Amino acid sequence: MTALTERDLIATSGARTGADARSPRKRTRGVGGAITRWVGIAIVAVYCLAPFYWMLVSSFRTTNDIFDTSLLPTTWSLESYAQVFDSSNDFGRSLLNSLIVAGTTTILALVLGIFAAYAIARLKFRFKSGILAVIIATSMFPGIAVVVPLLRLFTDIGWINTYQAMIVPSLSFAIPLAVWNLTTFMKQLPHDLEQAAMIDGCTKWQAFTKILLPLAAPGVFTTAILTFIHSWNEFIIALSMANDPAIQTATVAISKFTGASDFQAPFGAQMAAGVVVTIPLMIVVLIFQRRIVDGLTSGATK
């Protein structure tokens, strides 16, 4: 293994991208190109953020002028946030539950997905396409048709009000995505590096963990983020499988927010909660984003 330094790896792998590598290209562009690029970036940012901005603004309005269409609240208010974190909601607990459910789902999906993808991308055996077909077929079944049979099953085996009753169904989306995405990724990675490593005395396992996995990092982190968010936002299964407030997830907690009466949707509190559940995800993404985008390079060149 020592024969193969990270630097060699980068040089041969071709997985190198990122800021440093790109800079020469930037210089070749004219001023016009730069303007076009910034305009493009501005359009993208506005497109993504404008509705979110509306959510943010709405969350700072008072209940009485929640329907205003002014671009800034006429009166700034934290009343919606106070409602979200009202002690009777125990919203912090719900956030923690969401974190447990989505985190476990993501880790399980990644572990199982990495193994399965490795097998499909690197090992020789029969019925590969069949297996891939079956795996993806499981994410074709309409979610609403799954609830009642699963409720019956989980009632029978005593899983109601447990985390696994929410985690296991989430895997039906997460695993197929992880397997398919990682298989594509691993297939595109050059095979000769692992072979070289094995010639140098690495075991298959070492070649896998030290070479293939780091190279696949962008794929792994991307899959992680997508599955985490997907299961973080899951609602109907979480609602049906848990009725104990101590175990309910954030989306379920939001559905139980109340307005002043049965007819009044607590719009402000829902928007505030939307902001509250979105912000931690953004922080996670910002922390991991170097990993997602730069893959191995940023780590290796330090």
Add this chain to the structure above:
Amino acid sequence: MMQRRRDRRIVVGLAFAAAAAITLTACSGSGSSGGSTPAAEATLEGTGPIQYVSSPDASGAAQATIDAWNAEHPDEQVTWVELPLDADQQRQQMVQNAQVEGSSYSVLNLDVVWTSEFAANRWITPLPEDALPVDELVPATVEAASYRDTLYGAPYYTDGALLYSRTDLLTAAGVTAPPETWAEMQAACDAVLALPQAAGVSCYAGQFDKNEGLTVNFSEAVASAGGSLFDAEGKPTVDTPEALTALEFLVDGFESGMIPRDAITFQEEQGRQAFQEGKLVFLRNWPYIYKSLSATDGSSSVSGNFGVSAIPGEDGPGVSTLGGRNIAISSYAENKATALEFIAFFTSREQEQERLALSSRAPVFPEFFEDQTVTASYPYLPTLLTSLDNAQPRPKVVAYGATTAAIQDEIYAALTGDKTPDAALADLQTKLTEITAG
């Protein structure tokens, strides 16, 4: 060649998955059919902890009642299982629980319109005749908690329609009394809209989005025109002249602009908002908006300038539908004796009175409606009681979901001009006949 082999593999793969699990089918089938049927006259036995399954309650009033109960009954604690705010989701959760015959739901907080369905499917247990002081309650609420003359639920709170009107504009136009008929309402509008200060104001709105609110508004209109959706035997009667008058009132309203065009997207809240912003002379809505309209912090531009009356009809005061909630016992519950005792406690006069201090939900005991200490906080209650005296329950049919869907489909088509009123009602009659047949 390569392609073909691949296809076969996919097929084989799927077949494998199917085959692998056929063994499971054998175990999965039996669920819904057969099974135990709770006998109608089963005694309610067992004491111990129970669950109260309900929509959330922002006022904290229901929680106060439960706390009071729990303080007195250490061995029969009530836990609140909170369901989502959305009524469809509440019903869905309760139906799912009935599907799997779950015992974790003991006492159910049911919308009045679900009562027949839950009773006919034996998902809830009939209550003993002497369990509640039924003679002392508003009669319409007891009617709405019964199915085929058997009491299945305890009336919890009630609701009825009110006509909100802009008294300032009406007075300025020389209209002194709230309208009792649709014609009077139109005349009042004509007078008001001629005023310079009524620029941009529309005459009337209710709830016309494709939603339960549309069923409510349509059945109120039919009843207010002297008709009904179903006759005493439960046969649909929407192909009648009365129903046509009612539907034409709404359709013509949209056509003439008496009802503003965007009211087709109104549920309760959008209508409240429009009225509160001073864009409507009249609004049909529930009592809950009274408080927002009266707000004096500047959020309501009609504060102090509106009044309530019974909704108008074709030839005289109209007929409200009945809203509200009942509390019932799940057939699959354990500790039914505790459950019965709890619902009697929960809906008792004392607890209703306690809750009035916290919640504006209308009580089911008539005396509160005229009690001056109560009406001081809720001045609309006497009007609401008049409204409830005439009120008719929405169709009491078992397949309420299909019924309200059919009504919404046809009436919405008529309001949007996709169908003529005649055709819509003829189609509705056919659909409802199908739904209630058998």
Add this chain to the structure above:
Amino acid sequence: MATLLLSPTFIVLVLVIVYPLLSAVYQSLFSAESGLDADGFVVEGESFVGLGNYADIFAGAESGRFYNALWNTTFFTFVTVALETVIGVAFAVAMNRAFKGRAFLRAAILIPWAIPTAVSGLLWRWIFQSNGIANDLLNTQVLWTAEGFAAQVAVIIAEVWKTAPFIGLLVLAGMQLIPEEVYEAAKLDGANAWKQFVSITLPLVRPALLVAVLFRLLDALRMFDLPFVLIGPRKSSVETLSILAWDESNQLQYGTASAFAIILLVYVALIAFVFIRVLGADVVGDADKQAEKAARKQAARAAKEAGR
């Protein structure tokens, strides 16, 4: 070895999907007894109707509603996925660029995907209200949440906004695998940015893009929450097959609801199959050692072509 690596995946998937699937197939062959007995109780039990539920769906009195939902589902799927693909790839290109503040841009692009659908459905509902901000900004009086084409447009806008980041992120990950030398070679040959994009980036991110689009197709065909929350149930211009299945089960017609679910499953499988056959044979294709060499060759060829 492969069995060992794959079996955990299969165990979980069997547990979550096979039981519900078989129970749905079984249920779809039955019809609930209709009618009430003399005491007003619902007659219990179900009768075996074979394929009767399916026949009713395809040719019964209500079949118009099914075909309408099928059309809506198909229409929404193809329009939204096409738009998402274009926008998603644009996102990926933007995110892949080096510039100050790109961390911010990446987080911004993910926000739409991160907001829970139930919340973003509500958000869009208020945006599209008759007196909401959309009409304010456009200075129109469109009734977005009523029936009609405007409602479909509203659903498409909200759906594309929400899910384009999914494609963007997966494509971005695919872009990380493109060797920089390929671009450099092309640049030496004088290829401009657009040419590089068309002849290098696109062909090389193709596998990642196909997987992203495939999963979006599967999801879009089952679209439920957004039209449901934004426009409402039983509005024929936005009723999808999933909403139809929900509506049937809401009215306790479990047989018909299950039949709809099975039909939807078959339809999704069919579209996925056609998609894989037509566009992405190499996604499923057996992995062999040639694949990677072929990819390299293709990259080199692409670079050469770009230079021409």
